[in-house]
Amino acid sequence: MNKSELVEKLAERAKITKKRAELVVNLVFDQMAQALKRGERIEIRGFGSFTSKAYEAYTGRNPRTGETIHVPAKRLPFFKVGKELKERVDYPQVARTNGAGGAPIDGDDDDDDDLGDEDEDGDDTAD
Amino acid sequence: MADGTPTNFSSEVEGKTLTKADFVESVYSRIGGLSRRDSAEIVDMLFEAIKETLSRGEAVKISGFGNFVVRDKKARVGRNPQTGRDIEISARRVLTFKPSQVLKDQLNG
Numbered sequence: 001m002n003k004s005e006l007v008e009k010l011a012e013r014a015k016i017t018k019k020r021a022e023l024v025v026n027l028v029f030d031q032m033a034q035a036l037k038r039g040e041r042i043e044i045r046g047f048g049s050f051t052s053k054a055y056e057a058y059t060g061r062n063p064r065t066g067e068t069i070h071v072p073a074k075r076l077p078f079f080k081v082g083k084e085l086k087e088r089v090d091y092p093q094v095a096r097t098n099g100a101g102g103a104p105i106d107g108d109d110d111d112d113d114d115l116g117d118e119d120e121d122g123d124d125t126a127d
Numbered sequence: 128m129a130d131g132t133p134t135n136f137s138s139e140v141e142g143k144t145l146t147k148a149d150f151v152e153s154v155y156s157r158i159g160g161l162s163r164r165d166s167a168e169i170v171d172m173l174f175e176a177i178k179e180t181l182s183r184g185e186a187v188k189i190s191g192f193g194n195f196v197v198r199d200k201k202a203r204v205g206r207n208p209q210t211g212r213d214i215e216i217s218a219r220r221v222l223t224f225k226p227s228q229v230l231k232d233q234l235n236g
Binding site: 076 | 197223
């Protein structure tokens with residue numbers, strides 16, 4: 001999904017014009033970029049956090065040619081995925097054993113195929 | 128890929144953390160005709176739309192900012208550093224973020 005598809009999806013869901021949705025998307029990501037530029041941290045609950053790390057300049061070497069190169073100081077952005085999203089992206093935990101006993105995981109064990117759906121409310125209409 | 132030594136974690140230096148409330152505030156103040164509550168809902172919907180897409184294993188590419196990509200990791204044998212015992216690390220899907228060149232340039236501009 002690219003930015004314009006995200007804009008369309010947001011416009012549709014929030015029932016706002018595409019123009020406004022685009023403004024929102026740009027505003028949010030610009031604000032994030034500006035914060036990282038100022039060296040600030042970003043924390044979005046349920047999503048993840050962004051930080052930037054400063055690296056000192058150093059003199060490196062091209063391993064192939066042996067040539068000495070100067071690498072200037074720089075700042076790089078990093079993203080750490082939040083717990084909720086990490087779990088949603090990964091395969092269902094039920095498949096995992098990792099030596100733990102047979103403790104059942106919470107209540108919901110009927111959901112190992114809901115990754116593609118947004119909402120399932122008509123699940124029990126068996127007939 | 129990490130070259131050089133990280134000299135400071137800016138978060139600790141600056142202290143300020145941007146949160147969803149800051150996004151809500153700027154949507155509210157910069158886009159006319161929305162209540163604070165509308166603004167909050169829209170910001171939530173934005174992140175929810177991104178999360179849903181990623182949960183399906185689909186990448187989200189924000190030009191000028193970066194790409195969020197879901198990667199498949201094969202099962203591998205790892206070692207418990209405490210006990211030294213081999214353990215199987217199961218196959219998994221993880222989310223990675225690759226910043227765009229534009230964002231990297233902005234940070235160093």
